[in-house]
Every structure is written in structure tokens, then in C-alpha cells.
Amino acid sequence: MDYEKIKASVQICGINLWECSHTMEKMLTKFTKKNPPLVKSGDTVKVHIKVKEGNKERVQIFEGLVIAVKHGAGLNGTFTVRKISLGVGVERIFPLHSPRIVKVERVKQSKVRRSKLYFMRDLRGKNARLKELNREPQVWEEKDAEEELARIEAEKAKEAEAAAAKKAAEEAELEAKVKAVAGDRIHEDAEEVKEVEQGSSPDEKKAESTEEKADKAAGEESN
Incomplete structure (x- = not known):
């Protein structure tokens, strides 16, 4: 049997279905995880998700039922x-094979009789508790995954x-500026002390100069 002729003959509207099927198979193989999280309804899990914020990347943990x-x-x-955060129910849907999921931990497993636990949305407090099973x-x-987590932590x-x-x-830098300002202040204080020791303070000199100006003005008026 000539497979090349079969490949060429399997066409619809000019599209080779043989090549399309092989392309789809390659894509599925590329994006399918080898160890997907086989979680079940009633499991309490911790989902480690890679979150990108600008140029930064971190791992966020979402824990719930x-x-x-x-x-x-x-x-x-x-x-x-689903989890309760500050009294408000929060739900997130995760794809099993998402490349953003680094790790999934099953903390505990509860006994349930349904595959969909949507009734948990209407329960509060003790009514929302499920019977826990003794599972590891x-x-x-x-x-x-460990290398990826280590890289993000680094x-x-x-x-x-x-x-x-x-x-x-x-x-x-701030400390250097403070020291510079303090040094200038110390220098000014030293100058004032020196002037006081010489017999007159800056305030006294200013007062004397003001009196001299006043006397001079009075003399000019009398003349």
C-alpha cells in the first residue's frame, strides 16, 4: 500500500487532513504535562501559580476546596x-495542563457523594465542613518545578x-547632607562666639550701626 498516495488523497477543500492530524498531535504532545494534577472534588489543594508583574515574576499560592x-x-x-477570603467566596478555574501552574499539593481529602460541589456556595460555618478522609x-x-521555584526565589x-x-x-547620602548642614551651623556658631569674645556680638554691632545712622540723620536735619 502506497501511504504517500493515501496522504495526498485525504484532502477536504484543499486541506490535507493527514498533515493537520499530525500537527495537532505534535501540539498536544508539546503542551500536555507528563504529570498532571489528578485532583478530585472534595480535595483541599494548594495551587502554586507563576504570576508575572511587569519584568518581575513570583509564585502565588491559591489554597481552597x-x-x-x-x-x-x-x-x-x-x-x-473555591476558598473564603475575608468572608467572601472566591473561585478560580485552573487548566490541568497550564504552564503557569508550577506545583499542586493535595493537603487533605474529604468524603463527598457528588462530582460537583456547587451546593458549597450556599453553606456557611459548620454547615460547610466536610468529613475528612485519612489520606496522605x-x-x-x-x-x-523545583529548579523553577529556586530560580524565582533567587x-x-x-x-x-x-x-x-x-x-x-x-x-x-541623607546622613552626609545632615553632617554638612550641621558643620555649617557649627562654623556659624564658632564665628559668633569669636565675635563675642572680641567684645561685641552681631546683634550689638547691628544696634550700634543703627544708632550711628540715626545720629547722622539727626545731625543732617539740624544743619
């Missing part, structure tokens, strides 16, 4: 995590050191 898992474990798979915590992460430490060095330089 998995209330839904959709579309299986394929590339379209997602899971919804589990972690899902990619091969280079960048954060480097930025902190740069900020500390900048602050120290600003404080040193």
Missing part, C-alpha cells in the same frame, strides 16, 4: 477551586538585596 473537575484529564481538562498528602509537579532575593543596597545608599 476543589468543587468541580471538568473535561477529563486531557488538554481541555479544568478544575475549580500528595504533590504533583513537573520535572523542573530572583526575589536578588531584588531584595538591590532594594536594601539602594536604601542604604539613600540613607548614607
Whole structure:
């Protein structure tokens, strides 16, 4: 059987379906994680997400209850995590194979009878508690996840050191300015003391010059 002829013949509207299928397969292989987080509804998880802010990158942890898992474990798979923040319910939907997810930790697992726990949105306090199962915590992460986390932490430490060095330089500059101002003030005080020791203070000299001007003006008027 000539596969080249079959490849060329499988076309619709000028599009080679054989090549398209292989291209899709390559894309799926490229973006599919080898160790995706196989979480279930009722799991309490910590999702470590890479967040980019301008030129900076950091890891944000979102911890909450998995209330839904959709579309299986394929590339379209997602899971919804819900938590209570300052009395307000917050939900986030994460793609299973998102490159932004560095690591997923399952803290605990609860006993549930439904695959979708949307009823948790209407429960508060003790009513929102689920029966916990005795299961060991589990972690899902990619091969280079630890290196990625270490790199981000190193960048954060480097930025902190740069900020500390900048602050120290600003404080040193401010201290130098304060010393310069204090030195000028000391010099002025020394000049005043010297003038006082010589017999007259600046205020006295000023008063004397004012009196001399007044006497001179009075003499001119009398003439």
C-alpha cells in the first residue's frame, strides 16, 4: 500500500487532513504535562501559580476546596477551586495542563457523594465542613518545578538585596547632607562666639550701626 498516495488523497477543500492530524498531535504532545494534577472534588489543594508583574515574576499560592473537575484529564481538562477570603467566596478555574501552574499539593481529602460541589456556595460555618478522609498528602509537579521555584526565589532575593543596597545608599547620602548642614551651623556658631569674645556680638554691632545712622540723620536735619 502506497501511504504517500493515501496522504495526498485525504484532502477536504484543499486541506490535507493527514498533515493537520499530525500537527495537532505534535501540539498536544508539546503542551500536555507528563504529570498532571489528578485532583478530585472534595480535595483541599494548594495551587502554586507563576504570576508575572511587569519584568518581575513570583509564585502565588491559591489554597481552597476543589468543587468541580471538568473535561477529563486531557488538554481541555479544568478544575475549580473555591476558598473564603475575608468572608467572601472566591473561585478560580485552573487548566490541568497550564504552564503557569508550577506545583499542586493535595493537603487533605474529604468524603463527598457528588462530582460537583456547587451546593458549597450556599453553606456557611459548620454547615460547610466536610468529613475528612485519612489520606496522605500528595504533590504533583513537573520535572523542573523545583529548579523553577529556586530560580524565582533567587530572583526575589536578588531584588531584595538591590532594594536594601539602594536604601542604604539613600540613607548614607541623607546622613552626609545632615553632617554638612550641621558643620555649617557649627562654623556659624564658632564665628559668633569669636565675635563675642572680641567684645561685641552681631546683634550689638547691628544696634550700634543703627544708632550711628540715626545720629547722622539727626545731625543732617539740624544743619
